[in-house]
Amino acid sequence: MTDALIKIENLYQLFGPTPKKYMGLVHEGKSKDEILAETGHTLGLKDINLSINKGEIFVIMGLSGSGKSTLIRHFNRLIDPTEGVIKVEGTDVMKLPPKELEQFRRHKMSMVFQRFGLLPHKSVLDNVAYGLQIQGVKKAEALDSAKKWLETVGLAGYEEQYPSQLSGGQQQRVGLARALCTDAEILLMDEAFSALDPLIRSEMQDQLIELQKTLHKTIIFITHDLDEALRLGDRIAILKDGEIVQQGEPEEILLNPATEYVEAFVRDVNRARALTVETVMKDPAYRITAETIKEALEQMRGFKQDYGYVINNDGYQGIVKEDTLQEAYDDDSKADLTNELIEQVDALEQDAVLESVIPTTLEAEFALPVVDTDGNMTGRLSRGTLSDVLGVRH
């Protein structure tokens, strides 16, 4: 975790007229409900610690009322914490004087809202250019840039329309174009796709993933939908009643849910679709790198299985069995390990989703080798591992 762009430390948010007065109760560990009953104050966030890296999509997930919007509003200081530190590039945002805070809000971050947040009396083009104009960019330049971004999100030709003339999905694209137009390094997206119907939502997710490949922004994405979180997130933090119950990479959360609450969430996820081979494979053991049959047999004697993966300078070549080697050795003890002895078993690609490799893996006589895009063996996937991960009895 070297490249932290945003750091949140021990952040608390207690809503009510005199929050400071009751922070003692929070630190004593009283629950949200107890605090509300005793003081009339709502505990919005409790001891949040996050470190968000430059260039990642960090998803904050939780049910309604868990504190997602409250948390994201601290990032650009739309609200101030009751306690805690918010650092962006090492700068304590709480200590920024008003002028600098305004600059920071305008230039560092931009936000995409759940309900689009477009100005109804401005054209689509003006809506997109607006963010740039308040940054002080000249009108002509702002309009040029706005046009370009509208094209990028697939809305060329709609420049002169008004928001009410567009569908929900199109309006959300305008919102996205407006946020991207400002060149802000950090994009805050609060349930940005939640109002869209499933098909358009999935298209928008694809578009965001595609855009991110060239933009490399730091994106904080809020959702209450685990599938969306898994699809978009490089890392995910799960909020419950204002507390983070788990944070980690999607596969970590899927494979090792930290609490029963998270477990209940992940139970219904289609793991075969959410996980790639790389996330579940075993280490790339049982490699045969020998050039002669004699050496290959010696390597194989140390194995716990009676076959190995032949590897040379060009990467993975195929599988060789011990009895084949033994026969060849009995025939000629000085011969080289040649291609005829090697079975051409196709390797799995490490980036493949599990779903796509289920039949091959289940039918294979061997644990299949896994390779990277250069053909280097990076792991093994057996029938047993696959069944365990997918929760199938075998």
Ligand SMILES: Nc1ncnc2c1ncn2[C@@H]1O[C@H](COP(=O)(O)OP(=O)(O)OP(=O)(O)O)[C@@H](O)[C@H]1O
């Ligand atoms: N200004 C406020 N004053 C008092 N309580 C608030 C305020 N804003 C939020 N809360 C409370 O903080 C908690 C978290 O609210 P928040 O809006 O952050 O939830 P959320 O996770 O974004 O929910 P949703 O998915 O419905 O948008 C709730 O209990 C809410 O009632």
Ligand SMILES: [Mg+2]
């Ligand atoms: Mg919200």
